[in-house]
Amino acid sequence: MRWILAGCCGLALIGLSVTLQISQKPRFYGGRTSQSLSIYCLFSRHDMPSAVHTRNSTAVWYKADKYDGEKERIHEHEGVLFRKWNVIQNGFIHFTNVQIEDSGVYFCQVNGTYGPGTEVLAVKRRDVSQAAYRSKMKDGLIVIQGLLLAACIAAILLRKQKLMEKRDSEYEEPETDHIYEGLAIETCEGGLYEDLSAYARTEGTEAPWE
CATH class of the missing domain: 1.20.5 (Single alpha-helices involved in coiled-coils or other helix-helix interfaces)
Incomplete structure:
Protein backbone atom coordinates (compact mmCIF):
# COMPACT_ATOMS: atom_id res chain seq x y z
CA MET A 1 0.00 0.00 0.00
CA ARG A 2 2.84 2.34 0.82
CA TRP A 3 4.38 1.73 -2.58
CA ILE A 4 1.12 2.57 -4.26
CA LEU A 5 0.85 5.86 -2.33
CA ALA A 6 4.48 6.69 -3.11
CA GLY A 7 3.84 6.01 -6.78
CA CYS A 8 0.77 8.23 -6.79
CA CYS A 9 2.67 11.05 -5.07
CA GLY A 10 5.50 10.66 -7.54
CA LEU A 11 3.13 10.89 -10.49
CA ALA A 12 1.49 13.97 -8.95
CA LEU A 13 4.84 15.67 -8.49
CA ILE A 14 5.83 14.81 -12.05
CA GLY A 15 2.60 16.35 -13.30
CA LEU A 16 3.19 19.50 -11.28
CA SER A 17 6.77 19.77 -12.52
CA VAL A 18 5.53 19.56 -16.09
CA THR A 19 3.18 22.49 -15.54
CA LEU A 20 5.85 24.41 -13.63
CA GLN A 21 6.64 27.75 -15.21
CA ILE A 22 9.73 29.82 -14.47
CA SER A 23 10.08 33.58 -14.70
CA GLN A 24 13.15 35.79 -14.43
CA LYS A 25 13.60 39.28 -13.14
CA PRO A 26 14.71 41.58 -14.67
CA ARG A 27 14.23 40.58 -18.29
CA PHE A 28 16.74 43.12 -19.57
CA TYR A 29 19.66 44.98 -18.08
CA GLY A 30 21.63 47.67 -19.85
CA GLY A 31 24.21 49.72 -18.03
CA ARG A 32 27.81 50.64 -17.57
CA THR A 33 30.58 48.34 -16.54
CA SER A 34 31.94 48.08 -12.99
CA GLN A 35 28.43 47.89 -11.54
CA SER A 36 26.70 45.11 -9.63
CA LEU A 37 23.81 43.11 -11.08
CA SER A 38 21.46 40.41 -9.77
CA ILE A 39 19.14 38.19 -11.83
CA TYR A 40 16.38 36.32 -10.01
CA CYS A 41 14.80 33.00 -10.93
CA LEU A 42 11.16 32.74 -9.74
CA PHE A 43 8.14 30.49 -9.92
CA SER A 44 5.64 32.34 -12.08
CA ARG A 45 2.61 30.74 -10.36
CA HIS A 46 2.02 31.72 -6.73
CA ASP A 47 -0.96 29.42 -6.23
CA MET A 48 0.95 26.16 -6.60
CA PRO A 49 0.45 23.49 -3.92
CA SER A 50 2.74 23.64 -0.94
CA ALA A 51 4.23 20.33 -2.02
CA VAL A 52 6.00 22.08 -4.87
CA HIS A 53 7.40 24.82 -2.62
CA THR A 54 8.76 22.34 -0.13
CA ARG A 55 10.72 20.48 -2.77
CA ASN A 56 14.45 20.90 -2.91
CA SER A 57 14.62 22.89 -6.17
CA THR A 58 18.00 24.01 -7.44
CA ALA A 59 18.51 26.47 -10.28
CA VAL A 60 21.20 25.91 -12.87
CA TRP A 61 22.31 28.95 -14.83
CA TYR A 62 23.24 29.07 -18.50
CA LYS A 63 24.53 31.77 -20.81
CA ALA A 64 24.07 32.23 -24.57
CA ASP A 65 25.15 34.89 -27.05
CA LYS A 66 21.53 35.34 -28.14
CA TYR A 67 18.10 34.00 -27.22
CA ASP A 68 18.16 31.11 -29.68
CA GLY A 69 21.91 30.53 -29.35
CA GLU A 70 23.74 27.62 -27.81
CA LYS A 71 23.63 27.64 -24.01
CA GLU A 72 26.70 27.09 -21.83
CA ARG A 73 26.47 26.33 -18.14
CA ILE A 74 27.83 28.94 -15.73
CA HIS A 75 29.77 27.97 -12.64
CA GLU A 76 30.39 30.17 -9.67
CA HIS A 77 33.69 32.02 -9.91
CA GLU A 78 35.23 35.35 -8.97
CA GLY A 79 32.75 38.10 -9.66
CA VAL A 80 29.80 35.69 -10.14
CA LEU A 81 27.98 34.33 -7.09
CA PHE A 82 24.93 32.08 -6.62
CA ARG A 83 22.56 32.57 -3.71
CA LYS A 84 19.33 30.97 -2.52
CA TRP A 85 16.18 32.90 -3.31
CA ASN A 86 12.80 31.99 -1.87
CA VAL A 87 12.67 28.17 -2.05
CA ILE A 88 15.14 27.80 -4.93
CA GLN A 89 18.77 27.01 -4.30
CA ASN A 90 20.97 29.27 -6.45
CA GLY A 91 17.78 31.22 -7.08
CA PHE A 92 19.64 34.33 -8.14
CA ILE A 93 22.96 35.03 -9.78
CA HIS A 94 24.91 38.07 -8.65
CA PHE A 95 27.60 39.92 -10.60
CA THR A 96 29.81 42.02 -8.34
CA ASN A 97 31.57 43.81 -11.20
CA VAL A 98 29.88 43.66 -14.60
CA GLN A 99 32.28 43.68 -17.56
CA ILE A 100 31.89 43.80 -21.34
CA GLU A 101 32.40 40.04 -21.65
CA ASP A 102 29.44 39.49 -19.30
CA SER A 103 27.05 40.70 -22.00
CA GLY A 104 24.71 37.97 -23.23
CA VAL A 105 21.45 36.18 -22.42
CA TYR A 106 21.17 34.31 -19.11
CA PHE A 107 18.74 31.45 -18.47
CA CYS A 108 17.90 29.69 -15.24
CA GLN A 109 16.77 26.06 -15.28
CA VAL A 110 14.76 24.47 -12.48
CA ASN A 111 13.78 20.80 -12.67
CA GLY A 112 14.41 20.73 -16.41
CA THR A 113 12.39 23.88 -17.15
CA TYR A 114 14.13 26.96 -18.54
CA GLY A 115 13.25 30.51 -17.68
CA PRO A 116 12.45 33.06 -20.40
CA GLY A 117 15.95 34.55 -20.23
CA THR A 118 17.48 37.87 -19.22
CA GLU A 119 19.55 39.88 -21.65
CA VAL A 120 22.54 41.75 -20.25
CA LEU A 121 24.19 44.54 -22.21
CA ALA A 122 27.20 46.18 -20.57
CA VAL A 123 28.93 49.21 -22.06
CA LYS A 124 32.15 50.89 -21.07
CA ARG A 125 32.06 53.78 -18.67
CA ARG A 126 32.72 57.01 -20.57
CA LEU A 157 42.39 80.36 -58.95
CA LEU A 158 45.56 82.44 -58.53
CA ARG A 159 47.56 80.15 -60.78
CA LYS A 160 44.83 80.26 -63.39
CA GLN A 161 44.81 84.07 -63.30
CA LYS A 162 48.61 84.22 -63.68
CA LEU A 163 48.49 81.89 -66.67
CA MET A 164 45.86 84.07 -68.34
CA GLU A 165 47.90 87.21 -67.72
CA LYS A 166 51.01 85.56 -69.12
CA ARG A 167 49.13 84.41 -72.20
CA ASP A 168 47.78 87.94 -72.80
CA SER A 169 51.25 89.45 -72.46
CA GLU A 170 52.76 87.03 -74.99
CA TYR A 171 50.02 87.67 -77.50
CA GLU A 172 51.07 90.18 -80.24
CA GLU A 173 48.51 91.90 -82.35
CA PRO A 174 49.18 91.06 -86.02
CA GLU A 175 50.09 93.95 -88.32
CA THR A 176 47.38 95.17 -90.66
CA ASP A 177 48.17 94.13 -94.20
CA HIS A 178 47.58 96.89 -96.77
CA ILE A 179 46.63 95.89 -100.24
CA TYR A 180 48.96 98.53 -101.66
CA GLU A 181 51.94 97.66 -99.50
CA GLY A 182 55.06 97.45 -101.64
CA LEU A 183 53.47 99.26 -104.56
CA ALA A 184 55.74 102.12 -105.61
CA ILE A 185 54.66 104.69 -108.12
CA GLU A 186 57.12 107.19 -109.43
CA THR A 187 55.88 110.71 -109.26
CA CYS A 188 58.07 111.97 -112.06
CA GLU A 189 58.30 115.35 -110.53
CA GLY A 190 54.61 115.82 -110.46
CA GLY A 191 51.63 115.15 -108.35
CA LEU A 192 50.47 111.59 -107.99
CA TYR A 193 47.02 112.01 -109.34
CA GLU A 194 47.72 114.93 -111.68
CA ASP A 195 50.38 113.08 -113.69
CA LEU A 196 48.63 109.78 -114.04
CA SER A 197 47.71 110.76 -117.57
CA ALA A 198 51.38 110.79 -118.47
CA TYR A 199 51.61 107.11 -117.69
CA ALA A 200 48.50 106.22 -119.56
CA ARG A 201 49.27 104.60 -122.84
CA THR A 202 47.45 105.53 -126.00
CA GLU A 203 45.48 103.10 -127.96
CA GLY A 204 47.65 100.88 -130.06
CA THR A 205 50.75 101.55 -128.06
CA GLU A 206 52.42 98.42 -126.99
CA ALA A 207 53.71 98.02 -123.55
CA PRO A 208 57.47 97.75 -123.24
CA TRP A 209 57.20 94.22 -122.07
CA GLU A 210 55.04 93.08 -124.92
Missing part, protein backbone atom coordinates in the same frame (compact mmCIF):
# COMPACT_ATOMS: atom_id res chain seq x y z
CA ASP A 127 35.10 59.60 -19.23
CA VAL A 128 33.41 63.00 -19.66
CA SER A 129 36.67 64.95 -19.80
CA GLN A 130 38.12 62.58 -22.37
CA ALA A 131 34.95 62.76 -24.46
CA ALA A 132 35.07 66.59 -24.37
CA TYR A 133 38.74 66.53 -25.40
CA ARG A 134 37.98 64.23 -28.34
CA SER A 135 35.09 66.47 -29.38
CA LYS A 136 37.36 69.53 -29.37
CA MET A 137 40.00 67.67 -31.37
CA LYS A 138 37.38 66.67 -33.92
CA ASP A 139 36.14 70.26 -34.24
CA GLY A 140 39.72 71.48 -34.66
CA LEU A 141 40.41 68.96 -37.42
CA ILE A 142 37.24 70.03 -39.22
CA VAL A 143 38.34 73.70 -39.09
CA ILE A 144 41.84 72.83 -40.34
CA GLN A 145 40.41 70.80 -43.21
CA GLY A 146 38.18 73.72 -44.18
CA LEU A 147 41.15 76.13 -44.20
CA LEU A 148 43.25 73.74 -46.28
CA LEU A 149 40.43 73.35 -48.78
CA ALA A 150 40.02 77.13 -49.07
CA ALA A 151 43.80 77.55 -49.51
CA CYS A 152 43.85 74.94 -52.28
CA ILE A 153 40.98 76.62 -54.12
CA ALA A 154 42.63 80.05 -53.79
CA ALA A 155 45.95 78.67 -55.10
CA ILE A 156 44.24 77.12 -58.12
